[in-house]
Amino acid sequence: MSKFWSAVVGGLTPYIPGEQPKLANLIKLNTxxxxxxxxxxxxxxxxxxLGDDAARLRLYPDPNADLLKAAVARRHALTPQHVFVGNGSDEVLAHVFMALLKHEQAILFPDITYSFYPVYCGLYGVDYHTVPLAEDFSIDPADYQNRANGGIIFPNPNAPTGRALALDAVEQIVKANPDSVIVVDEAYIDFxxxxxxxxxxxxxxxxxxxxLSKSRSLAGLRVGFAVGHPALIEALERVKNSFNSYPLDRLAIVGAVAAIEDETHFEQCRRAVIATRDVLTAELQAxxxxxxxxxxxxxxxxxxxHDAVKLANALRERSIIVRHFKLPRIDQFLRITVGTDTECEALTSSLRSILT
Incomplete structure (x- = not known):
C-alpha cells in the first residue's frame, strides 16, 4: 500500500497466473x-x-495486423472486418469487458469459471452476478434465459472443469438474449x-x-483473436486504439499466420493430445x-x-506440478494438463505410488 496509489488499485484482487518454476527436470502439468x-x-x-540482420525490428509492426486478420478470416469463411486480434486472449478479453460488458446492468458468468473474469470486473467497475453450475459442474442454458443482464460471458469448454456445451446449447443462450452481448471464450475448443x-x-x-496459446502451441508469442459482427469488432478496435496501437509485434504476426495456415500440424498435435487425454482419464479412473x-x-x-493439496504436494516432491484452486466446491479437485504420453505415464505412476 502506498499513498501514491490510485484509489482503484487498493481494491483490486489481481489474477494469479499458473506457477512457472525455474527448475530442471520438471514435469510441468499446471498451465x-x-x-x-x-x-x-x-x-x-x-x-x-528477421532477415539476415534483424533490421526490420527497428520498425513498428502493422497496427492492424492485416495479415493475421486475413488468415483468421480465411479459415472461418468470414471477412477481416469480423476479426479482432490482440496480445493473447487475455488482452482481447480485457478490451471486451471495457468495450462491450460495461453497462448499468450486471453481467452474468458461471460461479466456477475462468478466474480472470471477476478481476476484469474489479478493474473496470463492471457489476456481475455469478450463476451456479449444476451439481455435475455443467452449464445449464436454462439458467441464462429470462434474466435481464448487461451481457453474458462463459468459457466453452469451461475452465477449470473442462466440460463443454454443445453448439445447439450455446445457440440457445444467444437466441434467448438478443439485447445482450454473448461472449463465448473458446480457449480450449479445438480439443x-x-x-x-x-x-x-x-x-x-x-x-x-x-x-493460439493452446492448440497452436504459441503461448510464448501471445496471440489471441475475437470473431463477431463488425459493429462489435469496431468497439474493440476503438478501445484498443485508445490503449495500445501496436499490441502484436512483427514476429508474433507472421508466426501466428504460419501456425494458422499449417492445418496438418495443427491436426496432428490436437489429435495426439486428445488420445493422451483419453488414456490419462481411464488410468486415473482406474x-x-x-x-x-x-x-x-x-x-x-x-x-x-485423498486430500487434493496433499496429493499436489506429494507430486511436487516427485518433480511433477499440477494446479490446485482453493475455491468453494472445487477445493478437492486437481487440474492436470495433458502432457506427452511419457509425462502422463510418469504422473500416473507417481500417483499409484502415492495412493498405496
Missing part, C-alpha cells in the same frame, strides 16, 4: 501449455521476418468441442474468442479418481479418499 512444439513453419516465418464461430453470421450479439468429462487439453479430477 495447460501444449506439450508439442509449434509448426516448423512458424520458425521459418519468424526467421524470414474436442464445436466452435460457435459458425453462428457469427446469424447473430449480431455473439462474440467468440480464441487463443486408480479411483472421479474425472469430469473434458474436451480441453486438461482434466479435472478428485479422489474420494
Amino acid at each position: 495447460n501449455e501444449n506439450p508439442y512444439p509449434p509448426s516448423p513453419k512458424v520458425y521459418a516465418a519468424i526467421q524470414a521476418e 474436442g468441442g464445436e466452435t460457435a464461430i459458425s453462428l457469427v453470421g446469424r447473430y449480431d450479439n455473439l462474440l467468440v474468442i480464441h487463443t 486408480q479411483g479418481f472421479e474425472v469430469l468429462p473434458s474436451v480441453a487439453n486438461f482434466i479435472f479430477a478428485r479422489h474420494p479418499r
Whole structure:
C-alpha cells in the first residue's frame, strides 16, 4: 500500500497466473501449455521476418495486423472486418469487458469459471452476478434465459472443469438474449468441442474468442483473436486504439499466420493430445479418481479418499506440478494438463505410488 496509489488499485484482487518454476527436470502439468512444439513453419516465418540482420525490428509492426486478420478470416469463411486480434486472449478479453460488458446492468458468468473474469470486473467497475453450475459442474442454458443482464460471458469448454456445451446449447443462450452481448471464450475448443464461430453470421450479439496459446502451441508469442459482427469488432478496435496501437509485434504476426495456415500440424498435435487425454482419464479412473468429462487439453479430477493439496504436494516432491484452486466446491479437485504420453505415464505412476 502506498499513498501514491490510485484509489482503484487498493481494491483490486489481481489474477494469479499458473506457477512457472525455474527448475530442471520438471514435469510441468499446471498451465495447460501444449506439450508439442509449434509448426516448423512458424520458425521459418519468424526467421524470414528477421532477415539476415534483424533490421526490420527497428520498425513498428502493422497496427492492424492485416495479415493475421486475413488468415483468421480465411479459415472461418468470414471477412477481416469480423476479426479482432490482440496480445493473447487475455488482452482481447480485457478490451471486451471495457468495450462491450460495461453497462448499468450486471453481467452474468458461471460461479466456477475462468478466474480472470471477476478481476476484469474489479478493474473496470463492471457489476456481475455469478450463476451456479449444476451439481455435475455443467452449464445449464436454462439458467441464462429470462434474466435481464448487461451481457453474458462463459468459457466453452469451461475452465477449470473442462466440460463443454454443445453448439445447439450455446445457440440457445444467444437466441434467448438478443439485447445482450454473448461472449463465448473458446480457449480450449479445438480439443474436442464445436466452435460457435459458425453462428457469427446469424447473430449480431455473439462474440467468440480464441487463443493460439493452446492448440497452436504459441503461448510464448501471445496471440489471441475475437470473431463477431463488425459493429462489435469496431468497439474493440476503438478501445484498443485508445490503449495500445501496436499490441502484436512483427514476429508474433507472421508466426501466428504460419501456425494458422499449417492445418496438418495443427491436426496432428490436437489429435495426439486428445488420445493422451483419453488414456490419462481411464488410468486415473482406474486408480479411483472421479474425472469430469473434458474436451480441453486438461482434466479435472478428485479422489474420494485423498486430500487434493496433499496429493499436489506429494507430486511436487516427485518433480511433477499440477494446479490446485482453493475455491468453494472445487477445493478437492486437481487440474492436470495433458502432457506427452511419457509425462502422463510418469504422473500416473507417481500417483499409484502415492495412493498405496
